[in-house]
Amino acid sequence: MAGFAGAHLASAVTSAKGIGFIGSAYDISALQTELRNVSDILHNTLTTTENDTQTLPIGVGFLTFIVKSSDAIPLVKKYKPAAVWLFAAKELEDYTEWAEGIRSASPETKIWIQIGSVAGALKVMKLCRPDVLIMQGTDAGGHGWQRGAGIISLVPETRDALAAHGFCHVPLLAAGGIADGRGVAAALALGADGVVMGTRFLGAPETMLPHEGYLKTILEAEDGGQSTVRATIFDELKGPNIWPELFDGRGIITESYKDHVKGVGVEELRRLYKEAASSEEGGFGPNGRTIVWAGTGVGLVRQQKNAWEIVEEVRTEATVALKRACGRQCI
Amino acid sequence: MAGFAGAHLASAVTSAKGIGFIGSAYDISALQTELRNVSDILHNTLTTTENDTQTLPIGVGFLTFIVKSSDAIPLVKKYKPAAVWLFAAKELEDYTEWAEGIRSASPETKIWIQIGSVAGALKVMKLCRPDVLIMQGTDAGGHGWQRGAGIISLVPETRDALAAHGFCHVPLLAAGGIADGRGVAAALALGADGVVMGTRFLGAPETMLPHEGYLKTILEAEDGGQSTVRATIFDELKGPNIWPELFDGRGIITESYKDHVKGVGVEELRRLYKEAASSEEGGFGPNGRTIVWAGTGVGLVRQQKNAWEIVEEVRTEATVALKRACGRQCI
Numbered sequence: 041m042a043g044f045a046g047a048h049l050a051s052a053v054t055s056a057k058g059i060g061f062i063g064s065a066y067d068i069s070a071l072q073t074e075l076r077n078v079s080d081i082l083h084n085t086l087t088t089t090e091n092d093t094q095t096l097p098i099g100v101g102f103l104t105f106i107v108k109s110s111d112a113i114p115l116v117k118k119y120k121p122a123a124v125w126l127f128a129a130k131e132l133e134d135y136t137e138w139a140e141g142i143r144s145a146s147p148e149t150k151i152w153i154q155i156g157s158v159a160g161a162l163k164v165m166k167l168c169r170p171d172v173l174i175m176q177g178t179d180a181g182g183h184g185w186q187r188g189a190g191i192i193s194l195v196p197e198t199r200d201a202l203a204a205h206g207f208c209h210v211p212l213l214a215a216g217g218i219a220d221g222r223g224v225a226a227a228l229a230l231g232a233d234g235v236v237m238g239t240r241f242l243g244a245p246e247t248m249l250p251h252e253g254y255l256k257t258i259l260e261a262e263d264g265g266q267s268t269v270r271a272t273i274f275d276e277l278k279g280p281n282i283w284p285e286l287f288d289g290r291g292i293i294t295e296s297y298k299d300h301v302k303g304v305g306v307e308e309l310r311r312l313y314k315e316a317a318s319s320e321e322g323g324f325g326p327n328g329r330t331i332v333w334a335g336t337g338v339g340l341v342r343q344q345k346n347a348w349e350i351v352e353e354v355r356t357e358a359t360v361a362l363k364r365a366c367g368r369q370c371i
Numbered sequence: 372m373a374g375f376a377g378a379h380l381a382s383a384v385t386s387a388k389g390i391g392f393i394g395s396a397y398d399i400s401a402l403q404t405e406l407r408n409v410s411d412i413l414h415n416t417l418t419t420t421e422n423d424t425q426t427l428p429i430g431v432g433f434l435t436f437i438v439k440s441s442d443a444i445p446l447v448k449k450y451k452p453a454a455v456w457l458f459a460a461k462e463l464e465d466y467t468e469w470a471e472g473i474r475s476a477s478p479e480t481k482i483w484i485q486i487g488s489v490a491g492a493l494k495v496m497k498l499c500r501p502d503v504l505i506m507q508g509t510d511a512g513g514h515g516w517q518r519g520a521g522i523i524s525l526v527p528e529t530r531d532a533l534a535a536h537g538f539c540h541v542p543l544l545a546a547g548g549i550a551d552g553r554g555v556a557a558a559l560a561l562g563a564d565g566v567v568m569g570t571r572f573l574g575a576p577e578t579m580l581p582h583e584g585y586l587k588t589i590l591e592a593e594d595g596g597q598s599t600v601r602a603t604i605f606d607e608l609k610g611p612n613i614w615p616e617l618f619d620g621r622g623i624i625t626e627s628y629k630d631h632v633k634g635v636g637v638e639e640l641r642r643l644y645k646e647a648a649s650s651e652e653g654g655f656g657p658n659g660r661t662i663v664w665a666g667t668g669v670g671l672v673r674q675q676k677n678a679w680e681i682v683e684e685v686r687t688e689a690t691v692a693l694k695r696a697c698g699r700q701c702i
Contacts, residue, residue: 158594158670178509178596179521189596189667190510190521192548192557197595197670217523222561226523228696229556263489264528265509265520336520339489339528365559366697 041182041238041247042103047077048246050098052347055085060347061099061125068111075100075119095148099123102138105130105284109141117145125174127154128183130284132163139168154215156185161198165207172211173198174236178270179217181239181335183289186270191216195230217264219337221357225365228358237354239335244347253324257292257332259343264336269293273300274331277313292332372513372569372578373434378408379577381429383678386416391678392430392456399442406431406450426479430454433469436461436615440472448476456505458485459514461615463494470499485546487516492529496538503542504529505567509601510548512570512666514620517601522547526561548595550668552688556696559689568685570666575678584655588623588663590674595667600624604631605662608644623663 041049042063053060062078064071078098100121102112105128116124124142129135139151150171155161161173175198176184177191188194191214199212211234214227219240227235241247242258249255261267272288275281277296283289291297296309316323316330323330345353372380372394384391393409395402409429431452433443436459447455455473460466470482481502486492492504506529507515508522519525522545530543542565545558550571558566572578573589580586592598603619606612608627614620622628627640647654647661654661676684 157597159597177521177523179523187597187600190508190523190548192508192510192521192523192554193550193595193667193671196551196553197593197668200671201593217521219524220527222527223523225560225696226557228699229560229692230553231692262528262532264524266488266490266518269518336524337528340524340531361560361562362693362697365556366693368559 041241042101044242044247044249045101046074046248047081049241049244049248049347050074051078051081051085052244052246053241053351054082054097056348056351058351059097059099059122061101061123063101064107064112065103066106068107068115071100072115075115075121079119095120095122095146097122099125099152101125101127103128104134104138106282109138113141113145116142116149120146121149123150123152123172125152125154126170128284128287132160132167135164135170136168139170152213156188156194158194158198158201162201162205162207165202165205165210170210172213174213174215175232177214177216179264179290179336180215181268181290181338182333183283183287184216184270185286186272186288187286191218191227191230191232195227195232199231217336219335219340221354221359222361223337224354224358225361228362229365237337237350239337240341240350240354241347242334243341243344244350245344246347251322251324251330253322253328253330254332255344257324257328258334258338258341261292261334261338261341264334264339267292268334268336268338269297271297271300273297273306273309274333276306277310277329277331279310289333290335292328292334292338294329294332295327296329296331372572373432375578375580376432376572377405377579378412380572380575380579380678381405382409382412382416383575383577384572384682385413385428387679387682389682390428390430390453392432392454394432395438395443396434397437399438399446402431403446406446406452410450426451426453426477428453430456430483432456432458434459435465435469437613440469444472444476447473447480451477452480454481454483454503456483456485457501459615459618463491463498466495466501467499470501483544487519487525489525489529489532493532493536493538496533496536496541501541503544505544505546506563508545508547510595510621510667511546512599512621512669513664514614514618515547515601516617517603517619518617522549522558522561522563526558526563530562548666548668550666550671552685552690553692554668555685555689556692559693560696568668568681570668571672571681571685572678573665574672574675575681576675577678582653582655582661584653584659584661585663586675588655588659589665589669589672592623592665592669592672595665595670598623599665599667599669600628602628602631604628604637604640605664607637608641608660608662610641620664621666623659623665623669625660625663626658627660627662
């Protein structure tokens with residue numbers, strides 16, 4: 041959600057008693073602005089009781105292959121977010137330095153690391169003992185590992201492997217394909233301690249979208265496994281792909297993707313993309329060429345709703361889903 | 372599970388109060404033998420009370436792109452299985468004739484159709500009103516659609532779409548990545564009415580495996596999203612791929628797959644495969660070349676267990692998982 045999740049989304053999710061995140065990519069000064077904004081919003085809206093800890097009650101996400109820890113850590117020290125979410129290291133070993141830096145700069149900040157395999161989860165635990173592991177399944181929108189499992193098997197197998205290696209108490213969050221309370225209920229049944237949602241919040245007005253066509257594309261998409269696809273070509277359209285090997289991203293199937301499958305070369309795809317993106321429609325709409333990141337849960341995102349409403353609705357739905365499942369199964 | 376699930380597995384699952392299936396591929400005379408055997412076993416083991424319906428309390432699976440309905444339906448008429456599971460039609464329209472034939476030959480037999488998309492589920496319902504829909508997610512082992520979602524989003528989106536089109540009461544079963552009771556609990560929370568499991572039963576002695584190396588490979592596989600992959604190359608090793616377009620299969624990553632990714636041609640892969648398969652190890656083991664179909668749940672299959680024990684264990688685990696999830700969530 042780098043570039044999409046800013047101060048307004050993060051503060052709204054936190055105010056609804058979730059934990060909101062600001063996603064960051066290249067631009068550290070933009071992140072600084074969002075952090076200042078979220079700090080202002082939350083200090084104005086939270087009561088003293090709710091905000092009596094030292095930390096700012098939101099998280100910040102860093103893509104560690106493009107952000108320098110020397111740029112990021114001073115911000116962690118200054119704003120003391122409740123959590124830092126690390127993702128997409130070139131090498132998992134890179135997290136060790138990040139974790140040490142964060143712990144030293146802000147001991148109260150929890151370290152969350154997102155990973156997509158059982159082996160990765162074990163390795164990261166051994167390397168730097170994050171406070172939370174986010175297990176990302178292949179249904180997730182945006183970037184993730186090219187190869188992997190959905191959370192249906194990833195979460196329980198990781199839980200067992202962690203327990204077998206003495207890591208019984210690390211909280212696991214499930215990511216990928218969860219867009220309503222039924223997904224939350226399923227994740228809890230699988231042994232997760234909670235969930236994260238990205239795609240669902242693309243339908244929240246608090247999310248920063250580049251064009252109204254983006255929202256329209258999300259709300260109109262159906263049959264999430266058919267309307268989205270994992271591919272690296274999305275990362276080639278604006279210029280050479282900078283993501284580390286092994287990563288790709290899930291997005292809506294566009295003309296750019298279809299042409300790529302037909303064998304159209306990347307230079308021509310870039311030209312067509314640039315042309316489409318500079319039009320009034322921004323390259324969205326039917327026959328669109330612009331990248332629209334989305335997970336397979338996109339078919340469950342059907343109308344725009346405020347972020348707080350999403351959090352509350354999903355929470356209620358999860359309770360209903362578990363009670364219903366329990367009612368038909370528990371003896 | 373064509374070629375793997377025969378009389379012994381089907382009867383064991385049914386005796387444990389699941390519903391066991393016999394999977395069939397080309398060989399109708401082999402299917403006839405399995406049906407005769409399962410009929411003998413079940414009539415010997417079930418009490419009259421349990422077996423007072425007209426149907427044989429197991430199901431039979433047909434791959435409709437290779438089996439002729441004129442070969443299959445006489446067997447349905449003769450043995451009256453409780454269910455027929457149809458999968459992999461060249462065109463969804465083909466199911467109409469199959470459904471009519473089955474209903475006419477054995478009105479008590481329920482028609483189950485396996486599908487991998489929301490649109491497919493709606494189309495199949497409109498075409499022939501199956502009694503059960505099996506929603507297959509991309510975590511499933513063996514054959515399925517090349518593109519799709521995991522059950523985490525596939526099941527709830529399909530449930531909603533069916534309801535919106537007036538198909539509120541068709542039972543949905545979830546398939547793909549479910550290998551223990553946590554997966555069952557998750558599927559129920561997602562709105563499924565039940566589940567099917569394939570990979571888990573590869574660890575049951577009642578399953579017909581071609582070689583002891585197959586079992587060893589399954590039990591040793593870890594990190595199911597990393598040790599398996601969806602590919603069409605598996606179907607090219609014994610000769611040209613006969614599966615309809617849009618299908619591929621998930622199996623353990625073998626040397627055959629790795630060489631394919633490196634660019635080794637199919638003729639050479641076939642030669643190497645044939646050589647390996649004719650060795651004493653049957654092409655299994657480290658650096659194996661033989662196809663081992665498995666879903667991402669394979670990392671949860673850790674020891675051989677009797678089929679009845681699997682069914683009972685999974686049922687108990689599902690109850691525990693739902694109670695635990697409900698305990699932390701329900702208010």
